[in-house]
Amino acid sequence: MKFYIYGAGTFGKKAIENYVKYFRESVDDECLGIIDREKCGQIYNYKINTWEKTKCKYQGEAIIIAIECIDTMKAIVNALQSDNIKNIYWYLDNDWSCETGGKSFFSCHCLDVSEGKTDILPQVEMHIVxxxxLNCRGCTHYSPIFDNSKFPNFSERVQDILKLKDKVDYIRRFYILGGEPFLNPDIAKYAEIVRKVLPASRITIVSNGILIPSIEDDILKRISNANVEISISEYKPTHAVIDKITDKLKNNKVKYEIREYEIKQKFNIPLTSNIDTKFPQLCISNGCVTIWNGKIARCPSLMYIDELNARFGLNLPNEGIYDLNDIVSGTDLINKMNEKVPLCNHCVKNEIEWQVCGKKAVVEDFVSTL
Ligand code: SF4
Ligand code: SF4
Structure with missing residues (x-):
């Protein structure tokens, strides 16, 4: 298919680079040029022109918007549609699919966003435990109050992903986490099924890494084969075994990133019960849409609030948690996930040094009264 790339910024350059490196010589897809509102010049010999100039010679080719910001991409889709352009795609920055070979640039990297198919969720998280x-004080998932030997029902979790997938056009990033996801012996099975259900999404397991040196190689290989990455949050106990963790991941060819350790690592007591709080407001989970037990909420702090309330006899507001069955459309879901909820008034910046809870978590580990 012949196409233009729309966007000559970082994302656009990456799109051109991937096309040239992996597809130009091997498949029929042919790039004709680059469109940009401000930039001029050329990238890899492809000339950059404005849309107005490109329009004069346009003959129904595909336009691939290579711009990272979803809202900007949507605005360009609308503008192109008002010019009667029908063949519109969004460039997906999923590097791993380039290495699979044999596919077209479109099947690896392009999401069809014509006909208004732009109900896109940037990020979704799901606990598998x-x-x-580790039980950090201030954990925004309140993991220290949960039993770490209990695991969810696998098929119910998969049902949640399928229901969500059914509502939206695309999920850009999907995080498998907890709690500590490597506690769940089915972690590789989860990686494989999420990849199967969401073939074009970037999928990441988020872990504190401590268990990784003792995980069977076969499990890590299955995660790697499913093109699922691991993101390690490097807490003090993680830092102590970081070489063992990275050796293990390298030996099993798992793609990983380390969220690095800082000596004076700051954490946060995320909530206050006091509406006239002395602390400044802080949202640390904006956009971390969470699915759990058939429900969806805009962040983990909200999703698990009923459990926190029940454990400590609190009455923090829980409005904004929806049954996945009650969501009528992707637009409805995205609007709901963007609405401020009453709990937002209780989210504050209240820094502490990183430390773990005592033998049993107490309310002060998560909620201040100040
Ligand atoms: S390691 Fe992460 S999930 Fe576990 S308690 Fe700490 S912050 Fe929460
Ligand atoms: S409740 Fe609101 S402010 Fe608090 S973390 Fe969630 S989205 Fe952010």
């Missing part, structure tokens, strides 16, 4: 082996 609620509890953790």
């Amino acid at each position: 609620d509890g953790c082996n």
Whole structure:
């Protein structure tokens, strides 16, 4: 298919680079040029022109919008549609699919966004265990109050993903986490099924890494084969075994990133029960849409609030948690996930040094009264 790339910024350059490196010589897809509102010049010999100039010679080719910001992409889709352009795609920055070979640039990297198919969720998270082996004070998933030996029902979790997938056009990033996801012996099975259900999404397991040196190689290989990455949050106990963790991941060819350790690592007591709080407001989970037990909420702090309330006899507001069955459309879902909820008034910046809870978590580990 012949196409133009719309966007000559970082994302556009990456799109051209991937096309040239992996597809130009091997498949029929042919790039004709680059469109940009401000930039001029050329990238890899492809000339950059404005849409107005390109329009004069346009003959129904595909336009691939290579701009990262979803709202900007949507605005360009609308503008192109008002010019009667029908063949519109969004460039997906999923590098791993380039290496699979044999596919077209379009099947690896392009999402069809013509006909207004732009109900896109940037990020979704899902627990595969609620509890953790580290129990940090201030955990925004309240993992220290959960039993870390209990695991969810696998098919119910998959049902949640399928229901969500059914509502939206695309999920850009999907995080498998907890708690500590490596506590769940089915972690590779989850990686494989999420990849199967969401073939074009970037999928990441988020872990504190401590268990990784003792995980069977076969499990890590299955995660790697499913093109699922691991993101390690490097807490103090993680830092102590970081070489063992990275060796293990390298040996099993798992793609990983380390969210690096800082000596004076700051954490946060995320909530206050006091509406006239002395602390400044802080949202640390904006956009971390969470699915759990057939429900969806705009962030983990809200999703698990009923459990926190029940555990400590609190009455923090829980409005904004929806049954996945009650969501009528992707637009409805995205609007709901963007609405401020009453709990937002209780989210504050209240920094502490990183530390773990005592033998049993107490309310002060998560909620201040100040
Ligand atoms: S390691 Fe992460 S999930 Fe576990 S308690 Fe700490 S912050 Fe929560
Ligand atoms: S409740 Fe609101 S302010 Fe608090 S973390 Fe969630 S989205 Fe952010």
